[in-house]
Amino acid sequence: MTVRGYIRPESLWQIVDVLHGQGVRVVAPTLLDGLCQFGVVTSSKAVVTDYLLPQNTYKEFLFPKEERVLTYIKRPEGGYALTGPEHDFPETVVLGGRPCDAAAIGVSLKAVFGGAKWGHEDPLFMERLEATTVVSISCDRPDLSCFCPTMGLGPDDPTGSDVLITRTEEGQPVFVLEALSPKGEAFARRIGDLVHGDRDDGDLAARRAEAGEAARGRFVRTFDVEGVKDFLDDPANFDDAMYARLGTKCVSCGVCTFECPTCHCFDLKDVGTATQGERIKIWDSCQFPAFTLHASGHQPRPLPWERYRNRFLCKFKIYQDTFEAPGCTGCGRCVRDCPVHVDITTYAMRAGAKQRKLIGIEA
């Protein structure tokens, strides 16, 4: 049993003040550039409390948009002095993330950067993950773009979280706190007084389970996810007409990739002169034409719809095949925020065999 007790609604965000007082960096939903985004907060007053999903994901606190991987200085007598990244990895609590982001970052990005299958661990990501405690809050009001249950998760799924906090619905609402890992236990001890009923409590567990069940009933968007994988596994379907039809309007802005919690692509670039500068790891996007453009001029994916096809493949096949982790956790950001309404679930609905029958593509 992992239920550690409950938090009263009025004290939920006081967690920020308690942790900040203890010198812990807190990342929570806050208002940045007029949008609800994950950002560093130092006070409960800075938190946006009425939100479904921040515009960004908190992956940028583990896999920064841009970070130095080395510094070089050319030596007058020849050669170079190289220094490594020398980053510090401050103890961080991510508070108020959702289960979709927790699974995406704690399982999928970890599978890529941790190198469990292929080796080559990325210590920059892994050190930050080690220093981070993920305190997620279950969703109770998914919107029309959400589809985490289709991806095998759910609004109250604990995957990737150290702590899960779920708002109960019956009677006086409270937030039930579950500690799911040693880091989660340490977090519960840290916020001590804010947690009540610090013992196994069958009633709390039952109310928390009911709340999750109720939230699960509020999702509408779904598709046949196994059927999608079968469709993508067959190379013959790579030329399916739907790719051009659905993707021609794509403007290759890349917003789907930058907002995606599982997208991991980056560029390595030198910034500086021939004598000194640094090499940086910087977010990149498979939607940009230069991403795969060879120096020879050869371009494997010249058209926007071909690049979006790659994104669809990556989310529902390549991630699983290469990293043995889900490529999509159903957060819906790419559906919600695409400026021209390219919708990855429309692809999925057409690709899944059951839907293909329903909409008459196949008998």
Add this chain to the structure above:
Amino acid sequence: MSGTALQAAVRPGHLYVPKLVRIQKVIRETHDVVTFRMAFVDEADQAAFSYNVGQFGEFSLFGMGESTFNISSSPTWKGYFECCFREVGRVTEALARLKEGDVIGFRGPYGNAYDLERMRGRDLIFAAGGIGFPPIRCLVWQVLAEREKYGAIVVVHGARTAGDLIYQREMEEWARLGDVHVIKTVDPGGEPEGWDGEVGFVPTVVEERVPWVLERRGKGVENAMAFTCGPPIMTKFVIEALIRMGFGLDQIVLTLENKMKCAVGKCGRCNIGGTYVCLEGPIFTADQVAAMHDDA
């Protein structure tokens, strides 16, 4: 300061931090193709370095960035290693201006290697076009280092013009060995006055010349293996020619290249459908390639 001290500040094993290598020799193969012979600045790095034939690395000029090249030397050569590249973009053009004694960055080796075990006792056909020759050349030298373990050897190297053929001196050296069939060819119109090689595209030359060699060996096509690297259109027609000669797809080996940055399966751009070239390749059999999505 010694090389050891130069590297000491770098966190050990950091994924994206290269080691420093010094260019010992610059060989200008053609007007736009250059070979570097290199050794690690730190002697301990050099002593610890080993690679298998067919692997690749990330070569960098600080301030310009990294480029992905095959390690074009044979692992049987000790004390140094080589890469060979065409000046075709920003980094390669800057690299080509470097001189002997200059220092660059190297990360690697990465990727899989040719399956030498499977090649033992077989007749080997090598077919390379243009700057696709270095990943074949390293294998030829590896095979020649233990010549007795292999059957007949045919090397076909083609380029657009005679001036674009690389490793010409080495091809002459192989021809002098007496038991290697070395064929150089240029595209029609690329032959100079008095040209002593073939005129024709690599696939055509393979189809004209290889069956005769295999017939004389008398072991049949099923005992042969073919290795090809070059422009996509060339390798496509080489494979078709080999199939017409009776080769099975699993007897044809390709070494692929795609744009790469990290070389360790994280930056996300070298995939062909569901296959990351850096992790699962760069060396594949033609039946593996045939099973991939048509995304190259």
